[in-house]
Amino acid sequence: MKPAIVILLSLPLMFNRAKPETALGDSGLAGMREIPAGRYRPFFRSVNESAIVKVKSFYMDVHAVTNAEFLQFVRANPQWARSKVARLFADENYLRQWAGDFEPGTQTPSNSPVTNVSWFAAAAYAKWKGKRLPTEAEWEYAAAAAPEGMQRNTRLTAIILGWYDHPTPTILPPVCSTYRNGFGLFDMHGLIWEWVADFNATVTRQDGQDGAAKRFSCAASSLGAADKEDYAAFMRYAFRGSLQASYTVASLGFRCARDNNH
Amino acid sequence: MMIPAFLLLSCHPRVATMPDSCCPGHPVTAAPDEPAVASNSIYQLDGRWTDENNRLVALQSLKGRVQLVAMIYTYCGYTCPRIIADMKAIRNNLPAGVRDQVGCVLVTLDPERDTPAQLREFAREQGLDSHWELLRGSAAQVRELSMVLNIQYANAGNGNISHSAGITVLDREGRIVRSLQGTGVAGTEVVAEVGRIAVP
Numbered sequence: 076m077k078p079a080i081v082i083l084l085s086l087p088l089m090f091n092r093a094k095p096e097t098a099l100g101d102s103g104l105a106g107m108r109e110i111p112a113g114r115y116r117p118f119f120r121s122v123n124e125s126a127i128v129k130v131k132s133f134y135m136d137v138h139a140v141t142n143a144e145f146l147q148f149v150r151a152n153p154q155w156a157r158s159k160v161a162r163l164f165a166d167e168n169y170l171r172q173w174a175g176d177f178e179p180g181t182q183t184p185s186n187s188p189v190t191n192v193s194w195f196a197a198a199a200y201a202k203w204k205g206k207r208l209p210t211e212a213e214w215e216y217a218a219a220a221a222p223e224g225m226q227r228n229t230r231l232t233a234i235i236l237g238w239y240d241h242p243t244p245t246i247l248p249p250v251c252s253t254y255r256n257g258f259g260l261f262d263m264h265g266l267i268w269e270w271v272a273d274f275n276a277t278v279t280r281q282d283g284q285d286g287a288a289k290r291f292s293c294a295a296s297s298l299g300a301a302d303k304e305d306y307a308a309f310m311r312y313a314f315r316g317s318l319q320a321s322y323t324v325a326s327l328g329f330r331c332a333r334d335n336n337h
Numbered sequence: 338m339m340i341p342a343f344l345l346l347s348c349h350p351r352v353a354t355m356p357d358s359c360c361p362g363h364p365v366t367a368a369p370d371e372p373a374v375a376s377n378s379i380y381q382l383d384g385r386w387t388d389e390n391n392r393l394v395a396l397q398s399l400k401g402r403v404q405l406v407a408m409i410y411t412y413c414g415y416t417c418p419r420i421i422a423d424m425k426a427i428r429n430n431l432p433a434g435v436r437d438q439v440g441c442v443l444v445t446l447d448p449e450r451d452t453p454a455q456l457r458e459f460a461r462e463q464g465l466d467s468h469w470e471l472l473r474g475s476a477a478q479v480r481e482l483s484m485v486l487n488i489q490y491a492n493a494g495n496g497n498i499s500h501s502a503g504i505t506v507l508d509r510e511g512r513i514v515r516s517l518q519g520t521g522v523a524g525t526e527v528v529a530e531v532g533r534i535a536v537p
Contacts, residue, residue: 162377163485194484275483276491278499320484 115216118308136330138250143185164195194320197329208272209332220257243326380511389456410447426523438535
């Protein structure tokens with residue numbers, strides 16, 4: 076009898092540990108969730124690369140950065156206003172859906188995710204907040220968690236592909252309007268695409284243009300897909316591979332992450 | 338200390354519009370006593386790099402000459418030596434008077450192993466003279482520069498780094514004039530173009 080009682084008593088403690096709360100005391104972590112350490116299987120990997128990548132525990136924003144939040148950043152850092160931004164850091168469509176430099180306007184509700192922002196702008200926002208962009212491994216790992224209450228016979232991939240099938244609406248819905256996943260994060264799929272810190276880490280281009288270079292290209296550059304059936308993951312990697320850091324896209328926004336030093 | 342490295346990731350310049358007759362209305366870095374930098378110049382990236390002689394240098398110090406820039410690592414067995422061979426070929430095929438107006442910059446993708454001493458040894462092995470600058474930065478600086486130069490790379494483990502091959506041609510202001518992708522790119526057309534922009 077005794078061992079059973081001990082186990083029962085320790086159960087609530089275990090649950091407590093497994094369920095971090097949003098209000099984490101430190102105000103810098105408000106609106107973030109602690110994501111436990113785990114493993115992630117990259118869709119593409121090099122021949123020499125391990126099939127499994129370990130991801131350390133980190134914090135992730137519960138939802139994507141909104142127009143209202145980005146407006147605060149632009150007000151505090153006017154060099155990132157639409158008419159002022161350096162061309163090196165954002166293309167000509169940067170924040171094009173906004174009505175003006177400091178005016179999101181009627182097409183961009185304050186609580187909808189900000190899009191048409193370059194990687195440089197997203198990274199600068201994150202730095203301003205004392206945060207950073209999540210790595211591709213962190214983002215993919217966090218996004219792989221199933222929606223809360225998902226039916227047993229449903230596959231996350233099917234849900235994602237259903238979203239990919241639909242064109243981006245002119246007026247984006249507000250954040251937290253799709254589903255919350257097992258890590259407590261909203262809209263990881265289903266609302267917008269999101270920048271990651273190292274989106275250029277998938278080497279898609281040939282090393283050489285001539286035949287010899289192709290024959291001898293580094294083994295490290297040869298890529299293999301982990302699961303060729305995962306068309307949704309393929310779409311994300313292909314999309315990232317098509318980006319450059321100054322590009323802006325109407326369906327591409329971001330959320331921030333932070334190290335977990337505990 | 339992972340946080341500082343990542344926070345550096347988004348270093349961007351303080352940009353302000355300066356009423357400057359040379360570039361009216363264009364955003365330029367407003368640092369005092371420093372010459373203005375064009376809105377599309379990569380010399381807007383701030384931060385200090387360490388060169389092969391262990392000196393701290395800013396990218397801005399490359400200003401004033403045409404630069405051929407590549408991201409490489411010294412332990413690379415095949416692609417990187419070919420990139421460097423292309424850079425040498427472009428430079429060597431320029432007329433003697435023009436050659437001095439063109440510098441070459443190698444930025445390591447492997448700051449962990451490519452210490453200044455390793456870079457210096459590599460420069461010696463490769464016969465790189467004083468017209469070559471070898472630079473090492475933090476992981477975040479390297480990632481940011483790769484974004485500007487549109488180079489893809491990832492640490493593949495086992496000491497290998499997967500990376501796209503390319504040489505970026507910068508004009509005297511640090512603006513990207515041409516991105517040469519792949520290897521075997523030192524054709525006469527490229528040499529002629531570099532020569533054209535190098536002559537003041």
